[in-house]
Amino acid sequence: MKVVIIGGVAGGASAAARLRRLDEQAEIILLERGEYISFANCGLPYYIGGVIKEKSALTLQTPQQFYNRFRIDVRIKNEALSIDPIRHIVTIRRSDDGSTYEESYDKLILSPGAAPIRPAIPGIDDEAVFTLRNIPDTMKIDTFIHEREPKSAVVVGGGYIGVEMAENLSHAGIDTTIVELSDHLIAPLDFDMAADVHNYLAQKGVSVILNNGVTAIERENGRLNVKLQNGAVSADLLIMAVGVRPETTLAKECGLLLNARGAIVVNERMETTNPDIYAVGDAVEVTDFVSKNAAVIPLAGPANKQGRIAADNICGGDSRYTGTQGSAVLKIFDMTVATTGLNEKSASAAGIDYDKTYTFSASHASYYPGANNMSVKLLWEKGTLKLIGAQIVGFDGVDKRMDVLATAIRFGAKVTDLIELELCYAPPFGSAKDPVNMAGFVAENVVSGKLKQFFWHDVASLPRDGSVTLLDVRTDTERGRGSIDGFMHIPVDSLREHVSEIPKGKPVYVHCHSGLRSYIACRILSGYGYDCYNLAGGWRLYEAVTKNRRVPEYRCTECK
Template identity: 40%
Template sequence: MSKRIVIIGGVAGGTTAATQARRNDRDAEIIIYDRDKDISYSGCSLPYYIGKIVNTRREIVPRDSKYFKEKFNVDVKILHEVTYIDSKNKKVKVKNLSTGEEFEDHYDKLVIATGASPFIPNKEWMDKDNVFVLRNVESADRIKKYIEEKNPKKALIVGTGFIGMELCENLTEIGIDVTMVELKDQVMPTLDRDMANRIEEYIKEKGVTIYTGEEVKSLLGEKSAKKAVTDKRVIDADMVILSIGIRANVDLALNAGVNIGKTKAIRVNEKMETNLEDIYAAGDCAEIYSLIHEDYVYRPLGTTANKMGRIAGKNATGEDLSYEGILSTGIFKIFDKTVAFLGMNQREAEALGKKVDIHYVKTYNKPPFMSGASIMYIKIMVEKESEKILGIQIFGGEGVDKTIDTYVAAITFGARKRDLALIDLSYSPPYSTVNSPVIQSGVIMEGSLES
């Protein structure tokens, strides 16, 4: 008798789980339920779709239900919401959002990949026709349509995280005057203040207005928001985008008896198993173990979701794979610069009582005489006793992506502070300095050079 695998959610974690399950078991019945219209889309590309860097909707939604059926024999039911999980009897209750019909389905294995939703401080704000969040392709469509039809001159972005920064760039590039408001006293609160200050200074040079340490209290206007009132000022705006972070969608799992971790996301082990038998979780709804933090963290990124989905799909079909953990790696583009980081920030290290050394590197990505050479600022935090690299933050132009990924590879395979100076990396003037930024950081940490 064939196994039936039900997957709740059809973006990165869910569709990856489905395709990996199919590769392992050609006879299994695999079905995905998703409450949205679009599946398997590139959520990270949405700001660039709004900013017209991505030209067509099809480029960020390349696959539909028909594709998964024809290529993988996976049934995908869009506009179907799973409303209840009966783990004892291995059943789910499903509502067809198009017809209102409700029905039950059964499973042998269940993968929860319900994703996350934007945090909205005041639900009433969303009643205004020019207040938006960026959650999925439909929400991007609404923002894009509003810009094309209303031609707004001023936009307010509330929040300065990943998405806020990418929206800031893309809105500015299409001629909209952008103001950003951040509740914390620095932009990009996940970074250390000294690195965040470099980013803020650079963005202001691009004409963006930034207010930190302020909270938006209200939006004035009946049908549309005309002004935003913070605890310090009033800001004119033709449109408002709330980018204050996201929260894991855990209600369905919680009601079924699934354990929720301290990050308020679903707790899974290294096999993506929850505490309930035959129920797995993957993607933005679940927390994940961080090798550097040596604890569970919440890192809702597409790369992590894909890896978690892969493990869940394989293990749901009989394998016994483990995902040892992440390094909490991230990167984003802001105008002509790139910001990248891994591990923990200094505040986290201090809160954990760790004794650390901080090293700074200012270098070029390639020799200054080569075309495209640009300055890169690197901050490295190392645990004194163990020489374990706890955190890296980089701000610069070309080459930041290569540099952070080199650090990631080295640390993944056990590199410590002492190892970086002698790592055998490629060199040619069009691509790198003779001692690459990674090697330079190793030499500086040895004490051979002043940073």
């Protein structure tokens, strides 16, 4: 058997190694247009920031190593130009000398990846404008930084790569501004959960310009004048990180079915519409694991798994890729942001009737040094109670809780199942009631009707005409930091003595700092016959979202 693989990074390299492990006799040819195979894509921003110091660390495998270990015939600087699916032939160009040749295959695996989008705006080809996809891109940026010593940079696009680049440019001593077209950074987060990120970045000295796009890049006094839809910003360096587009020209030209976004359509076995051609990685359409809709979700983990699955099936196995749920994590200085599944926007788009909770829990036992709180948002489908998505913003331990939630989603968990998870507890690592359990407790209270919620976006429209009671149950100290117009103040621990001051027969909307004490207040008042609603996420979330204010920190001792 002869297998040709086009693309030598995550999916292609995984497929090649697995093929060899399954079939010592197969002829395996790995074509890579660039100079490197199996390199550390996700590490590239950290080389620019000086976190990763050696270029050699970025190349996980050399072609020679790959040959020695796996007898893979790796051909770097060999670009597949066309595929003839009838003759089972790939035409290939050697970039060193421009010569071309043909290679036959029995099975072909496409792992072309996705390329950064370079919008067709004036000035996009300026020498100080870069995209980041591979090692040569990285070296170009690194060289530019060392030779030109830019003082300031604009990163266009506030997704994962944009934010990682912004952090690393900061590490390199460069004043950095992120320009983002939508109303918030990191699209898998909802707007409300992104507020803490915006506020934290501001504190770290990274400027964020939202709801604005680049219209042109001009030269002015030797610097870039980056013209925006609204205003302009000057810089010495610009990184374009507005997303990626599947590299599927080759697939299209040989007649494979693509979807509307240009991604290669495959089945669960990673087979394209041609029975001898498989495709994996960032270039393929996947099933969204939660919504079951078709999606394009470029992530390294899925790419690697798909490569392995394609190899299994080529070797006579029957491995299935069951979908991508979009589990992702991002370090932003000391902050961690993680997501899995659907957010409000994608859940709505999928027509799912969902409910949600916001909780704010300590990363580990608050009496053990170093604990910070994390902000957790869960979405579940009403009716089935199925957990459909989660977002967490915080510091230590965020990645752990997200992996637990991602695992729960994979097993079709109900949100109420989170109560029963028995996670490892010792003071340096967690709490006897883990943040995941806490989120489950609150969700169960919502589902069972013990807790009725209102949200930060409801606050402005609550009547201030006395027809409802608005109640802040925080301490005096907390109240001193700021309050919401129209909310009367009775600390939760004095509520029972002052219950007579709350008008009977009117709904009561209650808030505290994070939502825990106001829940207790609601329970107390319910016991006195009041109809109560709790501000989900509390004043903390409300203030962060509506006032762009980091409130006041993630350590929260008063709200226990």
